[in-house]
Amino acid sequence: MLAAILAAGLGVGATYALIGITYNIMFSASRVMSFTAGQLGMIGGVLGALFINRLGLPIPLGFILALAGCALVGVVTEIIAVRPVLRALDQHLYVLSTLGFALMIQTFTAIEWSTEPQPFPRLLGIGNGGPLDEKFWLPLAACAATIIGLELLYRRTLVGRAFLAIAEDNFAARALGLPERNLRMASFAMAGAVGGLAGFAAGELLLAFFANGPNLNFYGFVPVALGGLGNNRGAVIGGLALGIFQQAANFLMGGVVASVAVFAVFIVVLLAAPQGLFGAPAARRV
Amino acid sequence: MPITRRTVLCATTATLALPAIARRGLAEEPIRIGWLATFTGPLASPTIGFDRGVRYATDQINSRGGVNGRMIQIISRDTQGDPSKAVNATQEVISREKVHAIWGPVNSGELLATTPIMARFKMPSLVAGVVNSLIDPVKYPNAFRVTPSNIQWDGAVRNYCKNILKAKKVAITADATGYGTSAHDDSVASFKKDGFEVVYDGVIDPAQPDVTPDLLRAKNAGAEVIVSWTVSAGMAARMMNARGALKWDVPIAGHPALGTGEIGKLVNKPEYWEKVYQVGYRNCSYGPDGKLPKADQDFVDSVRGKIPLNDTSLWWVASGVDSIRLIAEAVEKTGSSDSAKIIGYWNTLNMWPGLYGHYSFTPRQHNGFLDSDVVMSKANSQRDGAFDLAPGYA
Numbered sequence: 001m002l003a004a005i006l007a008a009g010l011g012v013g014a015t016y017a018l019i020g021i022t023y024n025i026m027f028s029a030s031r032v033m034s035f036t037a038g039q040l041g042m043i044g045g046v047l048g049a050l051f052i053n054r055l056g057l058p059i060p061l062g063f064i065l066a067l068a069g070c071a072l073v074g075v076v077t078e079i080i081a082v083r084p085v086l087r088a089l090d091q092h093l094y095v096l097s098t099l100g101f102a103l104m105i106q107t108f109t110a111i112e113w114s115t116e117p118q119p120f121p122r123l124l125g126i127g128n129g130g131p132l133d134e135k136f137w138l139p140l141a142a143c144a145a146t147i148i149g150l151e152l153l154y155r156r157t158l159v160g161r162a163f164l165a166i167a168e169d170n171f172a173a174r175a176l177g178l179p180e181r182n183l184r185m186a187s188f189a190m191a192g193a194v195g196g197l198a199g200f201a202a203g204e205l206l207l208a209f210f211a212n213g214p215n216l217n218f219y220g221f222v223p224v225a226l227g228g229l230g231n232n233r234g235a236v237i238g239g240l241a242l243g244i245f246q247q248a249a250n251f252l253m254g255g256v257v258a259s260v261a262v263f264a265v266f267i268v269v270l271l272a273a274p275q276g277l278f279g280a281p282a283a284r285r286v
Numbered sequence: 287m288p289i290t291r292r293t294v295l296c297a298t299t300a301t302l303a304l305p306a307i308a309r310r311g312l313a314e315e316p317i318r319i320g321w322l323a324t325f326t327g328p329l330a331s332p333t334i335g336f337d338r339g340v341r342y343a344t345d346q347i348n349s350r351g352g353v354n355g356r357m358i359q360i361i362s363r364d365t366q367g368d369p370s371k372a373v374n375a376t377q378e379v380i381s382r383e384k385v386h387a388i389w390g391p392v393n394s395g396e397l398l399a400t401t402p403i404m405a406r407f408k409m410p411s412l413v414a415g416v417v418n419s420l421i422d423p424v425k426y427p428n429a430f431r432v433t434p435s436n437i438q439w440d441g442a443v444r445n446y447c448k449n450i451l452k453a454k455k456v457a458i459t460a461d462a463t464g465y466g467t468s469a470h471d472d473s474v475a476s477f478k479k480d481g482f483e484v485v486y487d488g489v490i491d492p493a494q495p496d497v498t499p500d501l502l503r504a505k506n507a508g509a510e511v512i513v514s515w516t517v518s519a520g521m522a523a524r525m526m527n528a529r530g531a532l533k534w535d536v537p538i539a540g541h542p543a544l545g546t547g548e549i550g551k552l553v554n555k556p557e558y559w560e561k562v563y564q565v566g567y568r569n570c571s572y573g574p575d576g577k578l579p580k581a582d583q584d585f586v587d588s589v590r591g592k593i594p595l596n597d598t599s600l601w602w603v604a605s606g607v608d609s610i611r612l613i614a615e616a617v618e619k620t621g622s623s624d625s626a627k628i629i630g631y632w633n634t635l636n637m638w639p640g641l642y643g644h645y646s647f648t649p650r651q652h653n654g655f656l657d658s659d660v661v662m663s664k665a666n667s668q669r670d671g672a673f674d675l676a677p678g679y680a
Contacts, residue, residue, distance in 0.1 A: 254486075
């Protein structure tokens with residue numbers, strides 16, 4: 001019983017964590033909270049099912065194409081919904097532009113894909129629905145691979161350091177000659193791929209369903225707030241904690257009451273630590 | 287102008303001929319039926335089936351010369367599942383199109399908004415929603431339900447759990463939609479009233495990725511049957527998958543959506559869809575001999591190749607046929623499309639034999655569907671839109 005709850009909690013939590021990382025990557029590059037993060041997860045699942053189930057492509061090729069498709073959506077997000085509002089960040093117009101674009105993505109998927117959940121292919125065929133089933137640990141593996149990959153990228157490569165420079169101070173980075181716009185687009189492409197990876201790895205749990213986006217948007221934001229904005233490791237810990245707590249609450253209290261419990265705890269945590277459990281208070285120059 | 291014998295003769299002839307001309311003009315006036323339904327959007331699946339029945343019955347009646355020489359004209363409007371659009375469509379077909387009767391909208395949320403409007407215009411209307419409050423012969427004397435109510439669905443499930451499955455402890459689940467929440471509350475109350483022990487009840491978010499914790503609670507509580515009130519194929523399939531993964535050999539019984547074809551694609555193994563029983567209808571169910579009741583079998587045989595049935599439910603098509611026939615028969619028997627006469631005629635129906643079921647109405651009872659026509663079916667047995675009766679029925 002405990003194993004079943006833990007497995008489901010970790011699987012779902014890792015998915016939330018990946019969506020949280022997607023938020024963070026987009027935020028670091030642009031200072032914009034893009035509410036397309038959840039939709040990228042939804043598209044990852046839908047494209048995976050489209051390429052593998054419907055078009056019959058081999059799983060590795062379907063995986064690469066799904067991630068490429070999501071990366072493309074990430075770039076389009078930057079061009080359509082983020083770039084035009086960057087000059088008026090203080091007016092928070094990005095809330096409207098990114099939410100509007102997210103709604104367009106969802107509606108387009110509903111029309112072109114299906115309004116009913118569609119099956120996602122079994123990727124490895126490991127497990128029989130129990131706690132060791134691949135549908136629970138694939139999101140965990142994807143989450144681990146992403147966090148290690150991002151650490152290596154940011155710490156060991158020149159491009160990664162350029163990403164960090166942009167995130168730290170984009171005016172200074174531009175003054176140093178870094179191609180800020182190209183790096184921002186690359187960040188959004190990377191965010192798209194990570195969001196797509198979340199949806200693809202959790203496809204067997206979430207199914208290929210056009211309405212997954214808002215849920216992922218919502219629950220994916222919680223780890224960001226818990227872990228501290230821009231802190232990927234915090235997002236992972238926050239996501240996993242959220243998943244386990246949510247599944248435990250489902251078991252102990254059930255359904256909708258469990259959702260209330262999750263958000264009650266979330267609010268209490270933010271009241272105690274407004275900057276998130278792993279975030280530092282923002283410094284203000286005086 | 288001088289009055290001549292010729293003028294008087296012409297005037298007299300015209301005066302005598304006028305009523306006949308007027309009668310002929312009236313006789314040719316079509317019977318206009320408002321057909322309001324969700325033709326597009328996520329809730330459009332039932333409409334596809336209903337519409338096939340509506341078109342079939344209309345074409346059949348018109349090809350035989352109509353009703354007393356009057357053709358049936360269907361005036362359809364797409365409500366998109368949106369109550370505000372349904373309200374606009376209702377007002378438009380009544381005020382501008384001057385319809386004689388209305389069939390639809392076909393979901394309860396829209397009907398809750400449109401039923402009072404139709405009542406204000408005394409518009410004869412056939413109701414295809416299951417929410418109990420839609421029918422009230424005092425407030426809405428014009429509204430007649432031609433599908434079972436929630437109470438009848440619930441009754442069929444309860445009877446099956448009690449008399450055939452011999453269960454005493456039940457787990458009741460529903461999705462967190464308006465319909466699910468209301469069905470959950472009604473079902474918990476009625477099961478308790480009927481002497482069952484409700485060991486678990488929960489309203490679950492249909493987007494919840496895994497329902498294993500919820501089923502574990504129900505299993506630990508000793509549930510002998512899971513009652514499910516969800517229209518979400520995803521949630522129903524997740525429940526069956528979780529039941530299979532837990533190796534829990536417990537039946538699931540409930541909403542007709544348990545038999546939707548989408549579930550067949552979503553269950554991890556075909557056997558996870560076994561021992562699942564959905565609300566069904568005797569007329570649209572295959573008996574132990576593998577055949578439908580005669581009228582429906584004849585209908586299916588006659589439309590084979592003309593109306594696709596394998597991608598929809600037979601009862602949706604049958605309900606569409608019945609509704610048009612009910613309106614047509616009221617006009618035929620009363621010789622009028624006057625609202626009061628249509629309503630008066632429907633109030634006299636007793637065991638009217640439709641394809642979908644038998645309908646009986648009185649001025650005080652507008653829930654017309656016969657209780658015994660609501661049965662349980664095997665959810666994974668769909669052929670030509672109909673299902674096998676669940677085990678235990680004669």
